[in-house]
Amino acid sequence: MLYHGSCHCGGIAFEVEGDIGEVTRCNCSICSRRGSLLWFVPRDKLRLTTPESAMSTYTFRTHRIQHHFCPTCGCAPFADGAMPDGSPIAAVNVRCLPDVDVSGLKVREYDGKSV
Structure with missing residues (x-):
C-alpha cells in the first residue's frame, strides 16, 4: 500500500510504500518525548515529495540515526x-500518516532507554 505523509505544515512531505504489520513505541529520551509510533521500512520505500533542504536534522548519543524534523512546525515525520x-x-x-488509524495498530514496546 502507498501512504502519503507529512509534517504538520506540509513543509516535509513524502510517500512510503509497504504494509504496516506493527509499529514500535520506544521509550528512549527522544521517542518518548515526541510520542512517536515508528514503522520501519527499507529506505528505498520512502520517497520525499518536497526538497530535502526543507528538513532539519538532529542526532544524539551515537549519531547513527538522523532524526528529521520540520524547522517551521517542529514535527518529526521520519x-x-x-x-x-x-x-x-x-x-x-505513523502519526504523520493521516490515513492511518493508529488505534488499530499492533504496538511493540522497545526499551531504547536501556540501549
Whole structure:
C-alpha cells in the first residue's frame, strides 16, 4: 500500500510504500518525548515529495540515526538509519500518516532507554 505523509505544515512531505504489520513505541529520551509510533521500512520505500533542504536534522548519543524534523512546525515525520547489516532503513512516525488509524495498530514496546 502507498501512504502519503507529512509534517504538520506540509513543509516535509513524502510517500512510503509497504504494509504496516506493527509499529514500535520506544521509550528512549527522544521517542518518548515526541510520542512517536515508528514503522520501519527499507529506505528505498520512502520517497520525499518536497526538497530535502526543507528538513532539519538532529542526532544524539551515537549519531547513527538522523532524526528529521520540520524547522517551521517542529514535527518529526521520519528518521534515517541503518540495520545491523548496514542496509539503509527509515523509521516512519505513523502519526504523520493521516490515513492511518493508529488505534488499530499492533504496538511493540522497545526499551531504547536501556540501549
